[in-house]
Each structure stands twice: as structure tokens, then as C-alpha cells.
Amino acid sequence: MTKILADTFGYSTFRVGQEIVIEQALAKKDTLVLMPTGGGKSLCYQIPALAQDGLVLVVSPLISLMQDQVEQCRAVGINAGLVNSALTPEQIQAVFGQMHRHELDILFVAPERLLQLNFMERLQELNIGLIAVDEAHCVSHWGHDFRQDYRMLGKVREHLPYVPIMALTATADLATREDITHQLSLDNAFVHLASFDRPNIQYTVASKYKPLDQIVEFIKQRDGSGIIYCNSRKKVDEIATKLNQRGYRCGAYHAGLTTDERAQAQRDFQVDNLELMVATVAFGMGINKSNVRFVIHHDLPRSIEAYYQETGRAGRDGLPAEALLLFAERDAARIQEWIETGEGARTEVELEKFAAMQKFAEAQTCRRQVLLNYFAQYSDTQCGNCDVCLDPPQHFSALEIAQKVLSCVYRMRQQGTANQVVEVLKGRKPAKIIEFGFDKISTFGIGKNKPDEYWFNIINQLVHQGFLRIDITRYGALSLTEAAKDVLRGTFELQLAVPRLTVVSTRKATSAAKNYDKALFAKLKHLRKQLADQQDIPPFVVFSDASLM
Numbered sequence: 001m002t003k004i005l006a007d008t009f010g011y012s013t014f015r016v017g018q019e020i021v022i023e024q025a026l027a028k029k030d031t032l033v034l035m036p037t038g039g040g041k042s043l044c045y046q047i048p049a050l051a052q053d054g055l056v057l058v059v060s061p062l063i064s065l066m067q068d069q070v071e072q073c074r075a076v077g078i079n080a081g082l083v084n085s086a087l088t089p090e091q092i093q094a095v096f097g098q099m100h101r102h103e104l105d106i107l108f109v110a111p112e113r114l115l116q117l118n119f120m121e122r123l124q125e126l127n128i129g130l131i132a133v134d135e136a137h138c139v140s141h142w143g144h145d146f147r148q149d150y151r152m153l154g155k156v157r158e159h160l161p162y163v164p165i166m167a168l169t170a171t172a173d174l175a176t177r178e179d180i181t182h183q184l185s186l187d188n189a190f191v192h193l194a195s196f197d198r199p200n201i202q203y204t205v206a207s208k209y210k211p212l213d214q215i216v217e218f219i220k221q222r223d224g225s226g227i228i229y230c231n232s233r234k235k236v237d238e239i240a241t242k243l244n245q246r247g248y249r250c251g252a253y254h255a256g257l258t259t260d261e262r263a264q265a266q267r268d269f270q271v272d273n274l275e276l277m278v279a280t281v282a283f284g285m286g287i288n289k290s291n292v293r294f295v296i297h298h299d300l301p302r303s304i305e306a307y308y309q310e311t312g313r314a315g316r317d318g319l320p321a322e323a324l325l326l327f328a329e330r331d332a333a334r335i336q337e338w339i340e341t342g343e344g345a346r347t348e349v350e351l352e353k354f355a356a357m358q359k360f361a362e363a364q365t366c367r368r369q370v371l372l373n374y375f376a377q378y379s380d381t382q383c384g385n386c387d388v389c390l391d392p393p394q395h396f397s398a399l400e401i402a403q404k405v406l407s408c409v410y411r412m413r414q415q416g417t418a419n420q421v422v423e424v425l426k427g428r429k430p431a432k433i434i435e436f437g438f439d440k441i442s443t444f445g446i447g448k449n450k451p452d453e454y455w456f457n458i459i460n461q462l463v464h465q466g467f468l469r470i471d472i473t474r475y476g477a478l479s480l481t482e483a484a485k486d487v488l489r490g491t492f493e494l495q496l497a498v499p500r501l502t503v504v505s506t507r508k509a510t511s512a513a514k515n516y517d518k519a520l521f522a523k524l525k526h527l528r529k530q531l532a533d534q535q536d537i538p539p540f541v542v543f544s545d546a547s548l549m
């Protein structure tokens, strides 16, 4: 195997996990390979294709991915073929011919093709060494790239019971792992779980209040290309248009565009004709751009898995990169309602996944710890490269500040949204404020001396701590809880975190970030040199037993 690695691929050492996974596959054991994107999953099935006589089948979800993979194989001298709906019947017959003459080492197939009965019958006549299911999270309804045809892959087991299965994915929270294991009957599989940490990504969560301004402020202070994810097509178009108006070379990508428009946008981004891409989650698998410097989430994603995958598109080159999440309690309440009123039996799992995402956004502890712990990769050290670590929250005696907010909510007859409460605190008079007479209340303008972001942050904390409620059935109006009354009476010793004004202000944050970038850059350069020497990515965990997950 080491010889194949060196002769065919030109690498001197395996990355941690690759060798043992390949050994298990050659010993006809099922395997589940969980490695982050770029971790080196392909090699795990490419080497078995060369090291044994049997044909290796690779199930792959996207035609464009398949074509790339075939070309990569051929480039190193592996005899690779592919079968999918983009081929003519004659082309498919030609591939079958090669297959029966044992001229192929590896065959990439679309799942719907694999499951066709006549194709299966052909396979039964051949010596199949391994079935690799790439992007295996597509079997799971709970993943965000669910494919109906993937769901049926379990049937392969019935037709080819003696062929080992290797499931590979970079999306691996416990629910998805369980689903893959269940759907593909991998109960006794060897499991390799790699580290999911992306140390070069700096995570930041900021209170969302004027998202477009916040985004522009963020981009202004940075170089390089970035992706901005939004939850709806409408939002994507809106933000892309506005950024273009402000002079940014910015594309839009969502499922409402034609295939050609999407392909063009992706190409333009790839070759840096566009510096920014505003997109829905449709912009995902198959992006192969290593120098994305930041990923901004305009809206809260539905799960940590989705967040991890989307932010993971930043900094694949290993250089410092950033992930910024704009978070509003109100968005969370709205998404929660969508999930609850959605159809289908899986809403409970989805709610749980979403609750974890929300907790991540609200966390006052190291973000990376929250992320890694979610992937069951327990970490008890502070990362030093997220907003919480770089600028730990300080607490202060917040009775008076809280009273200002709560009394505004009260005097606005509990009819005002967070936005309107901030307008009142700041003493501004947009039309709605005048219409409702909010400019006449006695607390109008009592918060002028603090920036908007400060007040949004305080309001969020008061929601988290149970003093305020957001009523999404009343356009997100804020109302007081019982506990709030004690605060208003002044009979409560209230502590809040000093708001971290991350995005908009301050020279301090920027220069701190710059110094940090420099230090990290040096550290990473050193690390990359080490990596080049060892050709490996530490630190990996290898679990040899599914019950340990």
C-alpha cells in the first residue's frame, strides 16, 4: 500500500486514518469514514481499486463531481469510468463493455443507475471489491443535501450481500451518523472519526440590527473573497443588488436561477471575477475555491451541521479566515415556528438541531468548544480564536440599564418590536414611531449615549435571561415577564455581560484582530511547514468501534 501511495500518488505518508480504513476495506469490513472536506477521503477507495482485483464502485451525487473524480483518477493512471444520465446509451454500452472485460479499476455511478435492476444483475456477474458511498450524508433526511435515490441505497446490501460498503462524509453529527449507519446497515462497521476542528477559522457572532450596514462595514475592513449566506432567495437578490449598488463585484446564487446562470456565477466567483457571492444553501457541494477569506451568515442556519459546512468553505488553504454570524432573537423565534408548523415526522429532530444552533449563537463560552462538542469531539480548552476567547465577556451591574429598556417596553404598551424600542431609546422618529405616539412617552431618548448595537445586545440578553419575551404572532413585539417587574421595582440584583461591539465600531477590535491575524499567520505558516514535512493533518482521533461514537 505504501508503494501504491508513493508510485501512483506521489505521497510519502498516509494521513492519519487512511491506512487503517483501507486495510479494513481490503479485509472486507464495512467502514464509515468521517473526515472534514479536504481530509483525503478519495484515497480511501482509490487505493483499494488498485490493490485488489475486484472493481470498486463509487456512488456519487453530482454529475460534475463525478467527472472531476474520473479525471483525477485517470491523471494518476487509475482506469476509471462513469455511468450517469448525461451519457448516451452507446457511451453506457461502451463502459459496460470495459467493465465486463475487466478493464476498469473504478466505476463512478449515480445512485439511481446503481439501483436499476438490469445494472444490478450485471454487477452480480462481476467481482465487485468495494462499494464506496461518497457524500454519504445524502442518505439522511436530517442532512441538508438529502437525495431520494440515496435513501434507497440500503437495497444494494440485499443484492450484493458480500461486498463491503465504505460510507464517506464530511457531515457528521450524531443524528446523521446514526442515519447513515441505519440506512446502509453498517452496524458492525469500522468507524474513523477525524478531527473536525478548523483552527484557522475565526468564529464571531454579532447581534444583527442593520445587517446590510454591518456586512458592508465588515467587508470594507477585509481583503479577499467571501460568501454571504441568506435563508431566502428574495433576501439573496436584495442583498446582492444592494452590494452591487455600493460598488462591490457581487454575484447571486440560488435555486430560482437557471442552471446556466448558476454555473456562470460559480465560475466567475471561482476565477475572482466576483469578489462576493450572496447565496442560499444551494451554493454548496462542489465549490472548489481554496482562498475564500470569509463566510457571513445573514440569517441563522437551521443546524450546526449546516453552519459548519457553510463556514467550512472559508480558509481551505489553511490561511486565516473568518466566519461571521449575524444573530437576532427574532429570527430564531421565526425559524422555530417554521419548523414546528412544518410537515413531516422529523420536526422533533430538526427542532433539536435548531436548538443547538441557537445555543451556539447565544453562547458566552468559546465558540469552537460548542462546535466541537456538538460533533462529540470533546474539547475543554479555549481556542483563542473566536470572539468570546479574544474578547471575553465582562459582567456589570445592569439594573439601571435594564430598567431603561424594560420601562420603554412598558410605556410602549408592550406593542413595540426590538427595532422600535431601540428607536425610542435613541430618540429617533421614523414614521411608525410617530404613528404609534411612541415619541411622546417619557422615556423617549433616554439611551442616546449608547450605540444601537449596544441596545440590541442588552435586549437579547434580557430575552435570554427571561425578562423579555418576543411574540412572533404579534410581529415580534416585546412583552415583559413576571421577573421583569422585579427589575422595574429595583428589587433584583441584575448582572449582564458588557456588550461586545464586534462589527461596527471600534478601532480597538480591528487592531486586536489584526495583531491576532499576524500571530496566527505566523503560527499557521509554521504549522503548514510541519504539515508539508509530515504530509499530515493533526490532530486526528481514530475510533475503531462504532459504540464509542
Ligand code: ADP
Residues within 6 Å of the ligand: 011, 012, 013, 014, 015, 018, 035, 036, 037, 038, 039, 040, 041, 042, 043, 535
Ligand atoms: P475529501 O474528499 O476528503 O474532501 P480529497 O480526497 O479530495 O478530500 O483530498 C484532498 C486533497 O488531499 C487532495 O488534493 C489529495 O490529493 C490530498 N491528499 C489525500 N491524501 C493525501 C496524503 N496521504 N498525503 C498528501 N496529500 C493527500
Ligand code: MG
Residues within 6 Å of the ligand: 041, 042, 134
Ligand atoms: Mg470528496
